[in-house]
Amino acid sequence: MYLKHALRAATALTFVATAAAHAQTITIATVNNGDMIRMQGYTDKFTEETGIDVEWVTLEENVLRQRVTTDISTKGGQFDIMTIGMYETPIWGANGWLVPLDGMSEEYDVDDLLPAMAGGLSHDGTLYAAPFYGESSMIMYRTDLMEKAGLEMPEAPTWQFIREAAAAMTDRDNDINGICLRGKAGWGEGGAFITVTGNSFGARWFDENWKPQFDQPEWKEALTFFVDMMNESGPAGYATNGFNENLSLFQQGKCGMWIDATVAASFVTNPDDSTVADKVGFALAPNSEGVDKRANWLWAWALAIPAGTQQEDAAKQFIEWATSKDYIELVAENEGWANVPPGARTSLYENPNYKDVPFANMTLESILMADPQNCCAQPTPYTGIQFVAIPEFAGIATQVSQEFSAVYAGQQTVDEALAKAQAFTAEEMEAAGY
Amino acid sequence: MARAVTTRRKSLNTILAWVIGLLIFFPILWTILTSFKTEAQAIASPPLFLNFDWTLENYAIVQERSDYMRFLWNSVIIAGGSTILGVIIAVPAAWAMAFVPSKRTKDILLWMLSTKMLPAVGVLYPIYLLFIRLGLLDTRGGLVVVLMLINLPIIVWMLYTYFREIPGEILEAARMDGATLKEEILYVLTPMAIPGIASTVLLNFILAWNEAFWTLNLTAVDAAPLTAFIASYSSPEGLFFAKLSAASTMAIAPILILGWFSQKQLVRGLTFGAVK
Numbered sequence: 001m002y003l004k005h006a007l008r009a010a011t012a013l014t015f016v017a018t019a020a021a022h023a024q025t026i027t028i029a030t031v032n033n034g035d036m037i038r039m040q041g042y043t044d045k046f047t048e049e050t051g052i053d054v055e056w057v058t059l060e061e062n063v064l065r066q067r068v069t070t071d072i073s074t075k076g077g078q079f080d081i082m083t084i085g086m087y088e089t090p091i092w093g094a095n096g097w098l099v100p101l102d103g104m105s106e107e108y109d110v111d112d113l114l115p116a117m118a119g120g121l122s123h124d125g126t127l128y129a130a131p132f133y134g135e136s137s138m139i140m141y142r143t144d145l146m147e148k149a150g151l152e153m154p155e156a157p158t159w160q161f162i163r164e165a166a167a168a169m170t171d172r173d174n175d176i177n178g179i180c181l182r183g184k185a186g187w188g189e190g191g192a193f194i195t196v197t198g199n200s201f202g203a204r205w206f207d208e209n210w211k212p213q214f215d216q217p218e219w220k221e222a223l224t225f226f227v228d229m230m231n232e233s234g235p236a237g238y239a240t241n242g243f244n245e246n247l248s249l250f251q252q253g254k255c256g257m258w259i260d261a262t263v264a265a266s267f268v269t270n271p272d273d274s275t276v277a278d279k280v281g282f283a284l285a286p287n288s289e290g291v292d293k294r295a296n297w298l299w300a301w302a303l304a305i306p307a308g309t310q311q312e313d314a315a316k317q318f319i320e321w322a323t324s325k326d327y328i329e330l331v332a333e334n335e336g337w338a339n340v341p342p343g344a345r346t347s348l349y350e351n352p353n354y355k356d357v358p359f360a361n362m363t364l365e366s367i368l369m370a371d372p373q374n375c376c377a378q379p380t381p382y383t384g385i386q387f388v389a390i391p392e393f394a395g396i397a398t399q400v401s402q403e404f405s406a407v408y409a410g411q412q413t414v415d416e417a418l419a420k421a422q423a424f425t426a427e428e429m430e431a432a433g434y
Numbered sequence: 435m436a437r438a439v440t441t442r443r444k445s446l447n448t449i450l451a452w453v454i455g456l457l458i459f460f461p462i463l464w465t466i467l468t469s470f471k472t473e474a475q476a477i478a479s480p481p482l483f484l485n486f487d488w489t490l491e492n493y494a495i496v497q498e499r500s501d502y503m504r505f506l507w508n509s510v511i512i513a514g515g516s517t518i519l520g521v522i523i524a525v526p527a528a529w530a531m532a533f534v535p536s537k538r539t540k541d542i543l544l545w546m547l548s549t550k551m552l553p554a555v556g557v558l559y560p561i562y563l564l565f566i567r568l569g570l571l572d573t574r575g576g577l578v579v580v581l582m583l584i585n586l587p588i589i590v591w592m593l594y595t596y597f598r599e600i601p602g603e604i605l606e607a608a609r610m611d612g613a614t615l616k617e618e619i620l621y622v623l624t625p626m627a628i629p630g631i632a633s634t635v636l637l638n639f640i641l642a643w644n645e646a647f648w649t650l651n652l653t654a655v656d657a658a659p660l661t662a663f664i665a666s667y668s669s670p671e672g673l674f675f676a677k678l679s680a681a682s683t684m685a686i687a688p689i690l691i692l693g694w695f696s697q698k699q700l701v702r703g704l705t706f707g708a709v710k
Contacts, residue, residue, distance in 0.1 A: 027655055032669040037499070055655045058666035063650055070651060074562050076571055078654040189670070243671050248477040251673075261671065273474050273673070 025053040026080040026314050029068050031061050031301060034266075035133050035341045036083065039322055042330060046321050052314045061188070072097050072306050080315040084129060084304050086120040086372070087387045087394070092304070093123035099305040099312055101127045101319065108320050112345050117300050120372045120383075129302035130323040133263070134343030136366035137196065137296045139283040140250065140268055141257040142276060145169045145176065149256075156284045156294075159200065159225060162257065166233035169256030178233030180255035181226075183408040184242035187394050190408075191401030192297060192386035193259075198222045200287040200295035204376040205388050205425075210434040212425035214400075214418045223414050225288075227407055239408035251275060259285055259295065262366055265359035266338055282362040284369065293377050297386035298370035300343065343367055392432045396425050462686070468679035469493070476676040492680035500663055502684060509659035510688075511574050512649065513642035516581035517635055520589045523582070525631075528593035529619055533602055543594065546587040554584075554647045565652060572654045580652065581642045589638055596630025597623065632699045636692075643689050660685040 030036045036058070043054045057079070059067060068082045072092065084092070092098050104110050110118075110127070117131040139157070146153055149168035154161065166178030182193040195205070203218035213219060230238050233256075235249060243260060247267055250258045251274040258264070271277040285296035303322060305315045321327060325347055331340045338357050340348065348354050349364045375385040382388040387397065403417040403424075468476050470488045478486075496502070531539050561580065562571075570576030600623065608622040624631065646661040653662060664685050667678040693700065 029654070032666055032674065033672050040499070057654050057658070057662075059650070059662070060665050060668035061670050063665050063668075067651060070558060070562055074559065074566060076562065076566050078571060244669075244673055247673060248479075251474075252477065252479050254479070263671065267672070 024051070024311065024314055025055055026311050026318060027055045027057060027078065028081040028083070028303075028318070029057045029059065029064060029071075029079045030083040031064055032058050033263075033301075034339075035263075036301070038331065038335070038339065039132070039327075039341075042327070045330070046318060049321070050314075050317055052317065054318065062186075075308050077306075077308055077310070079306060080309045080311045081303050081318060082306055083132070083301055085302065086298065086300050087384065087389060089121045089129045089302060089304060090123045090383065090389050091391055093126065093128035097307055098128040099307055099309070099315075101130055101305075101316070104316075104320060108324060109347075112325070112347050114344060114346055114367060116298055116367055116370060116372070117302075117344055120298060121300060121302050129300075129304035130319050131300040131302045131344040132323055133341035134298070134300040134367060135262045136298055136343070136363065136370050137193075137260055137285050138262050138265075138362050138366045139257055139259050139285060140265060141165075141281050141283065142169070142253075142255070142279050143281045144279045145256045146281070153281060153283050157286050159229075159286045159288045159295075162259075162286045163225070163229045163232070166229060166257060170233040175254055176256060177235040177249070177254060178256045179229065180235055180241065180246040180249050180258045181230060181238065182242050182246065182260065183230070183234075183238040183405055184240055184245070185398070185402040185405040186242070187387065187397035187401055189242040189401070190405055191397045193295075194223070194226065194401065194404055195386045195397070196285070196295040196297045197226055199293045199376050199385065200285070200291055201225070202288070202291045202293070202377040204378050204380050206380060206382060206429075208379055208381050210381055210429055212422050212429065214422040214425065219418055220414060221288075223404065223407065223418065227414060230408065239405045261299070262359065262363040263342065265363065266342075269338075269358060280358075282359050284362070284366060291377050293375070294369060296366045296370050298367065298372055299386070390432075392428060396428050399424055462690075465679045465682050465686075468676055469683045471676050471679075473673055473676045476679070477673055492676045493684070495677055496667070496680045496684065500666065500681075502663065505658060505660045505663040505685075506688065508574060508653075508657055509643055509661075509685075512577045512581060512657070512659050513639050515574070515578035516585065516642045517638045519578060520582045520586050520638060521593075521631065521635060524586060524589040524593050524634075525619060525624065527590050528597050529623060531590070531594050532597035532600075533605060543591065546590060550584075550587055558651060561648075562651070571652060572657050574657045577649060577652060577657055577659075580648050581645055584645070584648070585638045585641055588641070589634055592634040592637070593627070593630065596627050596634075599630075600626050629699065629702050632696075633702065636696055636700050640689055640693070 040056050040058070043056075047053055064083065065088075068079065068084065069088075070076070071078045072082065089098070113131060114134065117134045118127055121127060121129045121131060139153070139162070141153055146165065146169065149165060151165050151168060153165070162179065168178070170176065170178035182190045184190045198204070198219055201218050201222035203216065203222050204213050207213055235241065235254070241249075243264070246255065246258050246260060247264055249255050250268055253276045265280075265282065268274050268280050269277050285294045287294045303319045305312060305319070309315060323344060325345065328340045328345065328348060332353065337353050340354070342348070342360075342363055349360065354360050370385055372383050372385055382390065387393055400421040403412070403420045406412045407414055407417045467483070469492055470490070471482065471486050472489060472491065475482055475486045531543065565571045565576055568576070604626070605618055605622055608618050613622065644661070646665075649659050649661045650665060653659070664678070664681050667674055667681040
């Protein structure tokens with residue numbers, strides 16, 4: 001009799017436990033881009049495998065940043081997984097706001113993550129976010145226009161060559177601009193581009209004592225070069241052009257060259273959207289003659305678990321699934337190798353199938369060349385290439401990029417903008433206690 | 435002759451009104467047109483106006499990716515709830531200010547309006563922390579209260595303006611006939627101010643429908659309204675203009691229809707008391 005009751009109770013408990021397992025739901029905040037949306041489409045497979053339901057909160061990048069920062073800093077607990085970048089991860093990791101991603105399974109093969117990515121998403125050697133996809137920046141150029149100009153793109157060109165090629169490819173009568181680059185204000189938009197341009201001219205944001213460096217000749221040279229080249233060969237109104245505006249121009253055949261995120265390569269070579277899909281070549285981002293740092297950045301969109309979540313195990317399970325080798329295989333099988341999330345795992349670039357993708361090698365080379373611990377030709381006290389990994393940076397860089405955009409729009413001179421940038425940055429850093 | 439000039443002026447005014455109207459409406463029209471283009475057509479240069487292959491593909495994708503009805507329902511509850519609650523609180527407040535003003539009434543009105551000048555982000559953290567404590571994050575009830583508080587100054591101001599147009603003697607007469615305060619407000623004042631109340635309700639419903647700071651920052655899944663639905667299609671890295679336009683069209687469609695059917699009341703209410 002007792003045994004019967006015990007069995008009944010055990011069965012009931014099993015049902016309850018199973019139902020509870022099936023009812024488990026994790027909430028993920030993420031950005032709206034092709035790879036993330038694709039992942040959402042495969043979420044059912046994860047649910048089938050684990051019984052864990054997934055709720056997505058998809059937001060525009062800047063809205064997402066504000067939203068998750070508010071939530072994590074107040075311990076709001078709205079999300080079990082957050083999509084964050086290389087800028088936030090080390091800062092939040094250091095604050096104890098993220099769950100360390102140690103103890104991942106053997107099959108996950110954490111050592112397969114590209115060292116540059118794993119390094120940029122760690123603090124004190126602990127991984128706090130798993131890279132879903134990574135990117136650097138590189139040159140995308142029109143092979144037909146380059147040929148018409150009688151030039152040949154080296155694999156690793158200098159800024160001086162780029163300026164010469166841009167002038168030769170510019171054809172104002174046919175609405176073709178030799179070069180399209182970001183000028184839009186915002187630390188992640190034009191601010192990121194002018195920072196890496198500065199790096200490639202030997203400039204840096206701060207010296208070893210956190211003193212701003214906008215009053216140094218390298219910044220003046222970089223900014224003057226950029227403005228002169230864009231005035232000669234860039235599109236009208238480039239001061240308001242960001243990634244999307246340049247992507248649109250390039251896809252319409254209105255740019256000879258475009259230097260931007262490596263993920264753009266899959267867009268410009270997609271014949272469904274791009275009118276120049278079969279005429280695109282790739283090269284490393286340029287440097288100024290005599291400077292050994294190139295104008296390429298390093299970024300990753302990564303998945304992290306906020307400390308205090310009630311669903312840590314389920315969240316870890318999802319991160320293992322979404323950033324695994326198997327997930328890459330799943331996407332390749334269904335949508336082709338050109339559509340797999342790039343830039344996160346070494347094994348992807350060893351895969352013979354992926355090597356056939358035209359931009360794969362240049363993407364990897366660009367990523368490997370970027371070193372967040374050693375961004376600049378001169379020593380710096382910070383990590384990060386197109387950003388400085390301190391909490392104050394986003395606010396300061398947004399203001400500085402606004403000053404630079406005003407130069408691009410012809411509203412002030414290079415000297416005026418640099419003087420304002422120097423004064424503002426010095427004031428903010430002093431106020432922050434540096 | 436004088437009649438001819440008047441007719442000409444009338445025609446000119448009509449044309450001018452149409453031109454201004456079309457200019458104001460053009461961004462909405464362009465959004466609607468873009469929603470029927472492919473992503474490549476959406477960024478075509480020169481832009482394509484009507485000569486493109488119309489497609490419903492974007493609507494299908496948006497429908498497949500997002501649960502539109504859930505977002506819509508949340509928007510209706512949040513915008514409707516905050517408006518109704520706001521009017522319930524604002525009618526007595528506006529009555530007091532219009533019919534039994536004190537020395538400080540004008541100051542109070544100005545102070546109320548001044549709260550609209552505070553940048554919302556300045557109080558984001560305090561309100562977020564309060565919401566955590568009260569368990570109101572990602573709830574429709576919490577948003578109803580916040581949006582009501584945000585729009586309350588406008589509701590009170592609008593109702594105050596309308597109420598001032600109503601002769602106080604009528605209310606006095608009602609009182610002399612034995613009406614209580616509640617009856618005076620409910621059965622005498624409110625029916626007379628219906629056009630004003632209707633336009634206030636409409637305007638605040640639209641304001642609450644379009645509110646995109648608090649609705650994005652205080653919601654995640656359960657209470658996310660149409661503003662969150664649109665935000666999920668905006669991207670700085672990737673061209674999703676056609677899909678974003680389809681999502682925007684779906685988000686503004688209900689309010690456009692509401693505005694279309696109630697435009698008479700809206701105009702009447704907004705111009706109420708403008709000409710004596």
